[in-house]
Amino acid sequence: xxxxxxxxxxxxxxxxxxxxxxxxxxxxxxxxxxxxxxxxxxxxxxxxxxxxxxxxxxxxxxxxxxxxxxxxxxxxxxxxxxxxxxxxxxxxxxxxxxxxxxxxxxxxxxxxxxxxxxxxxxxxxxxxxxxxxxxxxxxxxxxxxxxxxxxxxxxxxxxxxxxxxxxxxxxxxxxxxxxxxxxxxxxxxxxxxxxxxxxxxxxxxxxxxxx
Amino acid sequence: xxxxxxxxxxxxxxxxxxxxxxxxxxxxxxxxxxxxxxxxxxxxxxxxxxxxxxxxxxxxxxxxxxxxxxxxxxxxxxxxxxxxxxxxxxxxxxxxxxxxxxxxxxxxxxxxxxxxxxxxxxxxxxxxxxxxxxxxxxxxxxxxxxxxxxxxxxxxxxxxxxxxxxxxxxxxxxxxxxxxxxxxxxxxxxxxxxxxxxxxxxxxxxxxxxxxxxxxxxxxxxxxxxxxxxxxxxxxxxxxxxxxxxxxxxxxxxxxxxxxxxxxxxxxxxxxxxxxxxxxxxxx
Numbered sequence: 012x013x014x015x016x017x018x019x020x021x022x023x024x025x026x027x028x029x030x031x032x033x034x035x036x037x038x039x040x041x042x043x044x045x046x047x048x049x050x051x052x053x054x055x056x057x058x059x060x061x062x063x064x065x066x067x068x069x070x071x072x073x074x075x076x077x078x079x080x081x082x083x084x085x086x087x088x089x090x091x092x093x094x095x096x097x098x099x100x101x102x103x104x105x106x107x108x109x110x111x112x113x114x115x116x117x118x119x120x121x122x123x124x125x126x127x128x129x130x131x132x133x134x135x136x137x138x139x140x141x142x143x144x145x146x147x148x149x150x151x152x153x154x155x156x157x158x159x160x161x162x163x164x165x166x167x168x169x170x171x172x173x174x175x176x177x178x179x180x181x182x183x184x185x186x187x188x189x190x191x192x193x194x195x196x197x198x199x200x201x202x203x204x205x206x207x208x209x210x211x212x213x214x215x216x217x218x219x220x221x222x
Numbered sequence: 223x224x225x226x227x228x229x230x231x232x233x234x235x236x237x238x239x240x241x242x243x244x245x246x247x248x249x250x251x252x253x254x255x256x257x258x259x260x261x262x263x264x265x266x267x268x269x270x271x272x273x274x275x276x277x278x279x280x281x282x283x284x285x286x287x288x289x290x291x292x293x294x295x296x297x298x299x300x301x302x303x304x305x306x307x308x309x310x311x312x313x314x315x316x317x318x319x320x321x322x323x324x325x326x327x328x329x330x331x332x333x334x335x336x337x338x339x340x341x342x343x344x345x346x347x348x349x350x351x352x353x354x355x356x357x358x359x360x361x362x363x364x365x366x367x368x369x370x371x372x373x374x375x376x377x378x379x380x381x382x383x384x385x386x387x388x389x390x391x392x393x394x395x396x397x398x399x400x401x402x403x404x405x406x407x408x409x410x411x412x413x414x415x416x417x418x419x420x421x422x423x424x425x426x427x428x429x430x431x432x433x434x435x436x437x438x439x440x441x442x443x444x445x446x447x448x449x450x451x452x453x454x455x456x457x458x459x460x461x462x463x464x465x466x467x468x469x470x471x472x473x474x475x476x477x478x479x480x481x482x483x484x485x486x487x488x489x490x491x492x493x494x495x496x497x498x499x500x501x502x503x504x505x506x
Contacts, residue, residue: 053299056278057286064293065285065448069408069424069432094428095361099458107463115361115429115455123291124452125241132463143468150229169239170230176459178225183233183242187430187452188289190240198463201471210463211471217230219239 073118074158079110079128083152084144090128107131107140116185119156119164124187129196142197148216166193166218173200173212193218252302253328256287260339260371260447261347262440265315271308275299279315285449294449305330321347337435339371342392350393359399361455365431366398372436372444377410402428419444429455
């Protein structure tokens with residue numbers, strides 16, 4: 012054990028004094044995840060982990076987002092807090108010109124997880140909303156979220172997906188884990204004129220936090 | 223197949239930048255394990271399944287598990303475990319003496335916390351296994367899980383003198399399924415007038431389980447080891463459009479799309495004419 016401690020010191024890995032010697036790639040990454048403990052060997056050495064501070068978790072407050080901007084697409088919208096409707100779906104502002112933040116998930120200043128902001132793509136009588144532009148999102152585009160305290164959080168688009176609503180990986184989209192990131196969502200794809208009167212797909216723009 | 227990745231490489235890209243993490247709730251087919259070290263005074267090494275997962279130099283106060291972040295320790299290997307028996311051996315780092323050696327039985331779909339803590343009143347090293355509750359009775363609620371894992375008599379949990387849970391003895395847990403709110407001046411003690419472990423104002427977010435493990439005595443002090451599991455409530459979907467004004471369907475055939483298609487046709491025709499004219503002029 013003292014050998015491991017020495018190695019940890021040699022490498023000088025200080026982030027939470029945590030050292031991964033072998034096995035899975037990086038902490039917090041779910042790359043090449045395999046089921047079953049037998050599939051991978053993991054050895055982790057913890058030394059001098061500051062643990063007194065776990066009490067701080069009891070007081071952790073997050074700050075709701077107030078505005079979302081995506082200059083490349085001319086998006087600049089007010090954001091209000093939303094939850095879940097009685098039918099189990101995420102509730103949204105009626106107007107496609109106002110975005111809704113999923114308040115039962117992470118916020119821009121959370122330690123982990125997805126800040127999810129969604130808006131209607133259109134409505135009658137208001138017409139087509141700014142999030143209709145999300146289909147033009149490209150990797151690398153900048154997004155900023157200003158929170159209620161005036162703090163500006165900068166993001167960069169890493170992926171743009173259009174997924175059949177029945178197949179949206181909701182656990183991934185609304186995850187409370189992983190590095191803090193932003194997910195913008197709206198509807199798109201084919202509109203079901205004869206059936207339920209709704210779009211069949213969701214656009215999902217995922218952006219990593221850069222500042 | 224309508225699912226398309228328009229930029230980036232979707233889930234693969236998300237994984238490489240660490241954003242493809244699943245919700246914190248355990249899957250139906252696998253088990254999650256969180257480890258809490260609440261035995262004061264001994265740094266330990268934890269060996270799971272004959273060295274498949276080893277955690278060395280785990281100090282008192284550490285909470286480790288899948289998806290956790292500082293001040294806790296995130297260990298993905300403790301998530302998505304196949305159900306079955308896992309041998310767990312805990313030794314004292316200082317002298318390699320064995321403190322615990324037993325099998326941990328994991329069932330699919332269950333999230334566990336394995337807590338090393340003292341017995342009461344002897345103060346011997348023991349391990350308790352708890353199942354973590356991952357559902358709230360109502361949307362908008364959160365959970366406060368309180369586990370008595372200290373060498374002290376029965377305590378109740380109070381907020382500003384009002385009892386929230388208890389009495390709990392060593393090895394017991396209480397789960398509060400309550401509205402997201404800030405609960406002022408939360409403490410544990412044998413009665414409302416004798417706070418033994420002071421936790422301060424506790425802010426409980428909706429959809430989050432705050433798990434509190436009593437710690438002590440460390441010298442004469444009592445404290446708590448805390449970690450959180452979020453993502454307890456996920457919506458069933460995001461219905462984000464209602465008018466069909468930006469229909470992308472091929473041959474939707476009716477309504478607004480018909481007008482859009484006609485307009486598109488006119489543009490195409492116009493473009494075609496322009497191209498032909500340019501071609502003609504280039505030939506001359």
